[in-house]
Amino acid sequence: MDTSRTFSLFMATDVACRILGVDPKVMLETAGLGTLPYGRTELRGTAQQYFDCWNTMEVLSPRPDYVLHLGITISRGPVIPVFFTLSCAPDVETGLMRLAQFKSLLGPTLMRVFRDGTLLRLEFDSVDARVPMPPSFGALQLVVAVEKIRGAAAHLVCPVAAGFDGPEEERRMIAGHLGVMPERSHAAYVAFSAEDAKRRFISENPALWADIEADLKLQMVAQSDRWPIAERVRGALVDLMPAGRTGAEDVAIALGISRSTLQRRLREDGTSYQEVLDATRRDMAIRYLTKTTLRADEIANVLAYRDANSFSRSFRKWTGQAPVAFRQGMERPTTWTGEAE
Structure with a gap:
């Protein structure tokens, strides 16, 4: 693994911090990244630094429902070109396959899309096996994916299964929104029925x-x-x-x-x-x-x-x-x- 690879911290410092009401400078300092020139040039960090930022925001966030609030707001809020890969597609499966190609442009996250029997399964993991993805960050990926799909399909699509490596309290926090109680699992994943996998998008372009x-x-x-x-x-x-x-x-x-x-x-x-x-x-x-x-x-x-x-x-x-x-x-x-x- 190329440990020198860096990722834009924009989603953390400029999007997540703003939505959560966290001062990005305080977040960076608390994460041990106070020397980064915030506000003067683009900030980039390794996978470890990126996840350090996330873990710090989790501590600083004034909202106990920060994962759900952040995921919904990101999905419905700022225009982020990478997400056009999903919304421009003709259907759910095609859109997820396209998004998986470019997901790492948003941060150190791998996205895998594959058939699991009759289900369409979507998994998220760290790009660096030596730097595990925080469980709550995995939960965020599930909320964003489901919310984006619902917006593009104009339909209340609910997964048939989901999971991430978080305690029951954190899993219950997003269960109501997903429409299914996530299980405790090492992989952050969400699975859709065969019918929903082929559901058409009204936003196809x-x-x-x-x-x-x-x-x-x-x-x-x-x-x-x-x-x-x-x-x-x-x-x-x-x-x-x-x-x-x-x-x-x-x-x-x-x-x-x-x-x-x-x-x-x-x-x-x-x-x-x-x-x-x-x-x-x-x-x-x-x-x-x-x-x-x-x-x-x-x-x-x-x-x-x-x-x-x-x-x-x-x-x-x-x-x-x-x-x-x-x-x-x-x-x-x-x-x-x-x-x-």
């Missing part, structure tokens, strides 16, 4: 999936020098933007190179960091405006703009139109060519 899949694959290979530097930058940006990070320094850290090396290599390829950033934002903005129902302010947030007005100014510069007008124009024949008028 094959056009958006084609684009999302390409972006997520770029994220997975961003660390490879075999790819052109501009493509690696785009992959890193897709990963960083939901965390509000678009700076060259953040991207350089994500790619494991210095900022000066990043800028030099982009110049050698005939482009610049700002050009790649603008092109990435423009392409993603057009995609979300034409292939989703996300509001302009939600898109602005995904693309790491300060607010919807800043996003609108940039979009006008790229296309000559405001985002809402562009979306309305794409719903009827248009002559837009990609150039600002």
Whole structure:
């Protein structure tokens, strides 16, 4: 196992802490990670550091039902591109198989999807066998998975079995939401009936999936020098933007190179960091405006703009139109060519 592999701490510091009302700086300090430059650049940590953050949030959380509250809020709250792998799919099984490919982009978690007799079984585990996944973190995965499936299917899908390595009190805490009492098991898992495995999603969106899949694959290979530097930058940006990070320094850290090396290599390829950033934002903005129902302010947030007005100014510069007008124009024949008028 590559113990040097790191994972974005965004889901812990920027999502979970905010939802639970925990000060991220206090959480990092309590977890022994106070030296990390929170607020100045993207934070990444090993599997052990990631789970240390989770264990610390568990202690600091003011809510006894923090797992259930956090899981439901994550599922219904912030737009996280990785979850489009599930919602864009035609059915439950296809969506879970797609999500399993890219789950590690959200943290040090392996996700396995397989048939267990007539049931569809979904298991979660640590990416590092030497660093066990906290039981409550496994419980969170179950809540998020079930809630996401229900949202995409517009149906109260209930698993037929579930389990994680937690005491009875913790298992009862999520039993009512899941619709089944989780058993005490080493593996964090949830199983669905054959009927629910094939249940159709009302959110199916094959056009958006084609684009999302390409972006997520770029994220997975961003660390490879075999790819052109501009493509690696785009992959890193897709990963960083939901965390509000678009700076060259953040991207350089994500790619494991210095900022000066990043800028030099982009110049050698005939482009610049700002050009790649603008092109990435423009392409993603057009995609979300034409292939989703996300509001302009939600898109602005995904693309790491300060607010919807800043996003609108940039979009006008790229296309000559405001985002809402562009979306309305794409719903009827248009002559837009990609150039600002």
